[in-house]
Amino acid sequence: MADFPKPKEMFDSIDYALPEKQWEDVPPDLSPGNFCYPTKRKNLEYLGLPANKDEWSPSDEDWNLPDNWQTIIHEGFKDLLGKYRSLKIFMDTCVRCGACADKCHFFIGTGDPKNMPVLRAELLRSVYRNDFTMAGKILGSIGGARKLTKDVIKEWFSYFYQCSECRRCSVYCPYGIDTAEITMMGRELLTLLGLNINWILEPAANCFRTGNHLGIQPHAFKEMVEFFCDDIEDITGVRVNPTFNRKGAEILFVTPSGDVFADPGTYTMMGYLMLFEHIGLDYTLSTYASEGGNFGLFTSADMMKRLNAKMYAESKRLGVKWILGGECGHMWRVINQYMETMNGPADFLEVPVSPITGTRFANAASTKMVHIAEFTADLIRNNKLKLDPSRNDKNIVTFHDSCNPARGMGLFDEPRYVLKNVCNNFYDMPESTIREQTFCCGSGSGLNTEEIMDLRMRGGLPRANAVQYVHDKYGVNMLACVCAIDRAALPPLMDYWVPGVGVTGLHELVGNALVMEGETERTVDLRQEPLKEEEEDADE
């Protein structure tokens, strides 16, 4: 990417001046670099999704839509309105007060008015008015109605793939209108025409077949995990022995496959394995349910259900008592708000009880799935872990609340409690950028793809900007998070905007601080870098 703008150039290019033309008359920019690559046909076919006529590119004039595309959308829209009260309410109640406008990280970073949540929803709403309301039918464009044209479809494709479903706008909306819901519906409609992006459907197809987004086959999955065990042994002198697909284990552990695939997620995976070994947890990993994340969420409710079904199916087959879930953002939105409703009842499982502390997780009494941060926080609270936080002393840490655990769950204090116990230097970012007001990494909901790097850097700017603040003020050099997409998306974001800040999962820091039984003295951290930064401590 030779012509990629420098950070300063990008920052200075942000312009909130509005176009001369009304938004209805401004076509979306579908030049290369401004759209996600469309999905390959094989993924649509594998998943049994409708495909449009031929291979196509968003920059093409003709998208080869099926002949009856208008009917498909109209009927699909009607179907969604009948299935989701949320959609009806969100179509009808917006007063366009504008409170959401500058809450979207994509708007903040691009200045494109159609990235204001209100206009993103208007893209759908204008068609809704035209097709389903009396006022829209009578008043036409004066009433804010718009006929569904091929250009509108293009606009939908452009802007529903410039939303990361982070729900930040819905915190500020006086009616709780949730653009994530709008985007999900919009994408579901587009999928009816075979329009989806490869970065979402390829993982979804992979996950359907191999059990995980990355398409890691069972033997490879096992090998990769065992590779971490070797690393752990090198670092600590302790051999950890995870099991796979083992029947009769007490707990099934499911984490995003990113954690076994790429740094720095892999270090987080090592942290889990060390923790479980240390406390003697009777758990197993599954190669079939080897994915916590769920790219079905970014496609349709049905696709989400299809991918999610493996967790309960596998826990039933293996006869475990309950499920423990790793660090992942949208995975936890699915588990917390959808899983049991879609694939329950989980009556073959038991209410989760920590075998170490005896704590009964009543908050997961129905879903029977516990977040690893809840689990570990409980361990620490009950003094079951011996921790040496000084091993993380070279890290001055801040915490990024991932959108989904933040606004689709409310997981705020558990990870912070763990962090404060495993490292000595922790500083939160400013209040307006954390917890329920947290900013997206800029790459959520399937947008973590190379070809839209410009958009991702812009969308991640508000997050980076807040990190910059604590970087300057406290010398923060490590951004902790509980999300696999974050662990993939934040490193390039930090390198771009705030060089010198690394990214870590919560349990990587736990792994560093954890004093395991029988371990040799540690000189390196899980990244096999020296525990203490020598002389060059003052690199600022």
Add this chain to the structure above:
Amino acid sequence: MNVHYLYSLLAVIILGLIAYAGSEGAGLTWLFGLVIPYVALLIFIVGFANRVWGWAKSPVPFRIPTTAGQQKSLDWIKSSSIDNPSSTPGVIMRMALEIFLFRSLFRNSRVEISGDRLSYKWVIWLWLFAILFHYSFLVVVIRHMRFFLEPIPFVILMIDKVDSIFQVGSPVVYQSGVVLFAAATVLLLRRVFVPKVNYISRAADYFPLFLIIGIAFTGIVMRYFAKVDVVGAKELAMGLVTFSPGIPDASIGGIFYAHLFLVCVLLAYIPFSKLMHMGGIFLSPTRNLANNSRAKRHVNPWNNPVKVHTYEEYEDDFRDKMIEAGLPVEKE
């Protein structure tokens, strides 16, 4: 420049003139005073019920509250029972705060670029004028009950008294009317002059504001300036609500009919417009549900059957590799 407001302004002026001319000039007082109010009310009730029932017909398949605070998890972690309610009382509190105090709007902030940084400022203006607008409107409506009730209940008299407590002028000035007019005007000016808000505003946003400003304007004019026979106004109103409609002998004045007509237009317009937010707020699934779907089972009435990839299919696909890697299999 967004000129959508011109349509709306024009529409409201024309509507006002129609009623004024129709009653004053053409003598159609029976139409504007008797027929249209009944029709408008009927449209409002049927339209409103129909719209809400339309919402009610669609289920809420998933619990999707926007969690704006700490979840209820471990006993020793303090949960945010209102912003992230785990039970019905919390939800009721959350809804009450939304409905009565516009809590979400209160969080409003503005992003600013200062130098090479972004910054966020808490801004209260939209919240403030929205609150002033809605509450003054409510007081105005309640105060108008003096025209519809006989004898007038004490509580209405008290509200009337408090609303005119400064005893300015004669007839005494009602604060609520002035505040309503001012707040609606501010909200309108915001739409015209704040570029972002202007860019998203359409005729459907300006029309109700002009309409309400028009109602407040005609109301203020006939109370303080071009006075009308207030006893006649009440006589007409009482006739309507006791179903013995009649036009009083005394001439009430064209401005009164213009006022009444604009109110009727507003009533009839509500069910087909964004003003349905008054009902929608109660049913917003990101606000009115508890974040307890991990603790309690919630059923989706249409839970679609879907094709899944079973373990058996998976093992069939990878059996040899699994055996080779030493992974347990169901079928050797």
Add this chain to the structure above:
Amino acid sequence: MNDRNYIIIGLVVFFALLTFPVWYNLGSASSAPEVVLTEKAKEAKICIEDADFMRREHMQILNNWRDKVVREDKRTYSGKDGKEYDVSLSNTCMDCHSNKADFCDKCHTYTAVDPYCWDCHTYPEVTK
């Protein structure tokens, strides 16, 4: 979750509140009050202005009178017909309209108007 019952209840309550005046006034057929003129007023035929004007503007006139007398010490008012009147509620108005209950209060009560004239002035009945 079936919340339709709650929604119906909500609608019913809302419409009941909305149509409250209908229920409240049920069975009580009230008619607008008529002003009663005393013999003296009937005889005079004309007030300081014509009746229609007085009906709408009397509060404004009284307010102006109050200011004139109290702040400017001007005690005469020229009526429409050129006749001069003493600016005085008790002595001019109440001279003819001595029947406060029938002339003033009926309409004021009907429309929830509570003028503060009587905070300072006394009614004729009391002075008698």
